[in-house]
Amino acid sequence: MRRLALGSLILIALALPACTRPSNEAQTPDASPAVAAPSMHLLVAARIAGSEAPGANAMVWDDTGRIIAIGGADDLAARFPAATRHDAGDGVVMPGLIDAHGHLMNLGFALLRADLVGATSKAEIIERLQAYAATVPADAWIIGRGWDQNDWPEKDFPTAADLDAAFPDRPVWLERVDGHAGWGNSAAMRAAEAKHGKTFDGDWQVDGGRILREGDKATGVFIDAAATFIDGAVPAPSEALREEAFERALAAAAASGLTGVHDMGVSRADLALYTRFADADRLTLRVEAYADGDRDALADRCAQGPYVHDGGRLAMRGVKVYMDGALGSRGAALIADYSDEPGHRGLLLMRQEALDALLAKVKGCGLQAATHAIGDLANRLVLDGYAKVLGPEAATLDHRWRIEHAQVVSPKDLPRFAELGVIASMQPTHATSDMPWAEARLGAERIRGAYAWKTLKDGGARLALGSDFPVESVDPRLGLYSAVTRQDLEGLPLGGWQPQERLTMLDALAGFTADAAFANRREGEIGRLAEGYRADFVVLDADPAAIDAAAVPKLVVRSTWVDGAPVYQRPTDSAATP
Template sequence: MKSPLLTLAALLALATALPNSAQAQQRSGGTVTIVHGAEAIYTADPDRPTAEAFAMQGGRLLMVGSERPVREAYPDARSLDAEGRTIVPGFIDAHAHLSGLATSLLQADLVGTSSPDEIVQRLEDFAEERGLPEGAWLTGRGWDQNDWPGDASFPTREVLDEAFPERPVWLTRIDGHAGWANTAALEAAGRENIQGADDPEGGKIIRNENGEPTGVFVDAAMGMVSEAQPELTRAERVEGLRRALEQTRSKGLTGVHDAGIGMETINIYKEAIDEGNFPLRVYAMVDGRGDAFDHFCESGMMTGQRGLGYGGRLAVRSVKFYMDGALGSRGAALLADYSDDPGNRGLLRREPSAFLNDVNAALDCGFQVNTHAIGDRANRVVLDAYEQARATAGDTDPGRHRIEHAQILAPADLERFATLGIIASMQPTHATSDMPWAGERLGEERLETSYAWRSLAESGAHLAFGSDFPVEDVDPLEGFYAAVTRQDAEGNPESGWLPSERVSRRAALRSFTRGAAYAAFQEDHIGSLRAGKRADFVMLSRDIMQVPTDEILGAEVAATYLDGEKVYEMGSK
């Protein structure tokens, strides 16, 4: 038994040392900087939601609180005046495609096109601007037939053939779950073989009344054409990544969960980190059971110190699976027919028994499992598999498994997220993008438990918010605005779409910061402004927690800080 006198002596020694701890930290870790002068500092820390100032050193937060005690603790600190801006933790996008954004920035941008004619015009302009050689593939992304006049039916290859009779054209739909090819692309991919092929598991070849491919391929069928196009060179991929990182840091993103990448992409990221050209923390999900899955299963997860991974920038400990497609292309797997397409219930990308085997294999390796599921049938299959697999999993099961999107839920399944400890990784702007036509796809009854952020949160489920860029815009403020208003940028509908599912501003900020960090096992190190965590924060031109909602989208990112270092400043190149 320890002596009571010895214990008391130890406590007195500790108490005596505490007043000098600030000076000791200053001496050991370089210059201390105090950030002050903000309109407001929102910490996303439930124990101290707001603050007046904070001190940081060596990329770490030392103290967060009222300005006077912070200054008294660090009297010799350097000063960083926020000049009346609002400070929030660095935004973390819990579901995005950084490598997909990089690729899209090298292609024709078709987002916002209102007709096939406008698409053709943009393609012609792009080909001319880039000086594409004769016969080179012309690629683009962003078309959405729901935005065109008429009955929102899929386009056909003849539209593209007229403008590009010899150049292969391949255009990815905005959600990444359908592709549109011209005849030259079909010829390059083997038109006769495609015409005689059956629909692959989890995919669909859209055909005309004569059984001929129209040029549109959904989900797993997309590879029939996309795999025929030349791969990007490494130099092109590096350039695309550079452009993508310019966008992420300018929008206040300090973290991104990259949903579905392979070893080549991981190695390109590592190379950029080694060169000091990676101003972002990436939490990577390997793409299914491929080379990256095997590599990390055999060699162990890439978590590094503090769980932040390689160089504090790249963590790998999760796998991305697909259970269905997207609602816009009617590939989301539903329990009942689409209201606007009788007889069609969408597509399961994987048979339930095969998916269960995948989950079991992932748990045996120690992966967190993150599965794309949009339709209510897909969500039920995933929840069932998670429940069954975890009941027999061993010590390698890390927990905190996720469903990516979780858009359409059967009422009986909504509370299973909390019961099973499943994280709902959701994208607020999907609701405001889909709202003009989601009711036609689903009918009013199914809408009651669709895009149900608030209901899930109130049931006790953990929420993590993201954007799914490049499906949606990179800007997290658009997601924040959508979460609290359920309106589009013009303020429509006036009362919000399915307004009972709006969340508070505090809940929206939490889901884009601390909630996202929790979904990556990183909440002890990032996601809120708290002493001991990394100094990742954003300065905004407006107080998004207080201004009228119609002014939120007017806020601009004035500066982005990662590890206490400024990686972006408005107006600088």
Template structure:
């Protein structure tokens, strides 16, 4: 593949700054699904069609990218992820893929050699479901680390594991009560074991120093580069704080933002949310940073048994999980958001969590019958079968993460039982009910690579091809549905389908070029596809070495 400057002797009008041709272009526009060439002027697409037709836009200063038979797509967008958390995870201990608590202890001990005594050591990514004994770790599993304060988040961010030093330093004992929306894991004597679920984490995080703007800027820059490297042109940032917005706007102002960010104000940051509601939605056409949504939390996570269930967990019969926000509060916040012109995006994983937010949305929508609200449920992971068509009837958008299914499939049925599993990761049921499914990864909970999400969506298998035929294969997506989930349907979930998500004249020139045609190769080959170019607003922001 080559980039060249045209040698045409006389200029042609209209002029294109960039032409991409010489391969197949999947536009995701049903009226013109396949093209040979795209012409771009500034940050907009001015032509989509044949290679010959694109030539009239070319002049002596046009840059031409010859695809050499490669394939272009609308730029990939992750519809649910956490940019700052990704950057932070790149800067701290990463436990994804670790096989035991002992392996993690050794990593912490090694880190101790490089940090001052008494300082915090932080990490993320442990998952007890991947260990030989699928039980939560305890402070005893971190023995030898007592010279430092150790705080290690579970892969989903909904649980944290600390060492004995943290428990002693902050006086957390058997007398410490579980906070609303949280749980302290305790031993048979009632003593804290060192694991804190959901809002119980606040007992620890209240004492961890807040990161500086400079630290957050470094995290954001590292995360943006990582996203671009995997072909991403945008992402929906699920729960940001005021300083996050400041960082993004500063990066944009200094020309260092190469990723479109559709931000959701974190509903737990009450003052920030009130401030944004008073200012109104920020959604500049063609902009890089928009904030017109709020993120709420109905329940916890399945892996830590904090997802709220209508019936007790099959593998923990005394536990139904946690409702993190009272139903009336979910309704009230949804109503206030709609009053202010904001979209509502609510984390809901368990069937009770999903029921609670659907009830709240239905109440709020009765007071806002007109308008295009596009209320979202983030994850919609375990849903009662009767609530799936109800979601479609209410116009709810279930934003789902295909790799959650393939990460959880080894233990999910043990946790949910044979009947409840039928409404879990139920992509086909949602699609058949009439819902669109914007897709994401929830990174850094899962890997950043959107191709992993597309592979999971069409196979419901892990990277080794297990299980044969796929896990509950009737819920698989087609390749077109999966690609839509990371392109035009992701754009729809952000009210951006007129600007991005497909390759059409007048839209923003955001494209991803791969070395393979996802629509032609076998599903297994998707994992081997490689990003060649990431193009945002007509500028190449990543080029494969």
């Protein structure tokens, strides 16, 4: 699947409404006659999909945002005559979609920076950067995200020289689409060398990273941990800019039909920002934040315990652990050499002993581990670490530990997910974005253990599905389409790539709803439309399970609701109630 440019989301993000009501936990109404009865809301639609009530076309919730009843419109209207009515017309109501792996702040900043997604050549990159440069102060760094050399005719990594002709003196720093590599010009490297007091030339490398060189000269591409050298020289964004980035990310997510996000790699400062939004009733998503590795946010949770905001829309009860890099930048850690780079096996970001120690710390703090592992070696080492730390009773414990991506797994290791009770948190659009070049990286044998959604599910593992935005589009409709077709938007390859791993639409929907809710222990209140659950839902123009898969990416999100309050309404439907 071609990755969609983020620039088109900026106009959406600028014009969306904020949530108008706080999200409070359900409370038992006081029996005293002095206390007013809770107000009710009745939504009538063509169908309430995903509900256990046969033929349901209406739903009632109270002013705490909890669903009271689901059934027929006439019956519910008679039972709740004073309810405020919302008419969804011929729309179909679905449980709110949950992205089980995204990066909200990265998405927000991507919407504020040069958008390089889908650029098909270095020349196009330069054109986009020149247009962006005209919109920011003349002394500002030119920051962008989204390039992918696999989309270019030559397929080779770029160099600083490719940028220097257009930008000889102004620092340029461009994050690769996977977030695991960066490309800078000579001015950016000079600024970073001055800050760190060391040259990037030579033959040295940093643990968990790779500076690409020609001979002993740095080329301008920095992979994984090496990219932090340039990142550290980029001026830090102001708090006002961080707030704007978060607002835009929330708006873009709501416009895509998302009511929840598992936000991977959240810092102490990010959680403080999110908390301010939640305190002010401005948080329009249900955000399950995962701490950014063994840093301040984890230290806070170990000292204070898991965090849950009183409003019910924000929590931090888990930790994002990082084991290796990404396949596209050849940073994924493999058991054997890359098929297209003999002698290279990727990058481990920590050794087994360090991983085991960190996992033991996470367990001791009563938190959930969610570990990034893309290559087959990284997945094996993480499974080994989980088995060691959780112990022989791992499969019987309700630990909900996860592997994020689980992208390339040895066939020998695939059954271990179910055996250990490990959740496979996977992103369907990764497969359709990577399919033009993934086999070249892995070869015909290893590719059979890659993006193996159905094999994992059939083996008893639980799948939680997401997008990894802004690596991929934030739009879950594209994830649903990829999951069931394994094709790009042009319908290629015919029959799907590695079609034996396709999911049914019902399984794909579960991955974005009930199973995503299970992955962060919210299955008792979100992910379904049922009495007692949160009124988190999306109104679409059709049911994804009732139409041809080719039409799923074109489904119209008419409105998105969290706790029974609209957080997005399609502009052309602004005159309508829902």
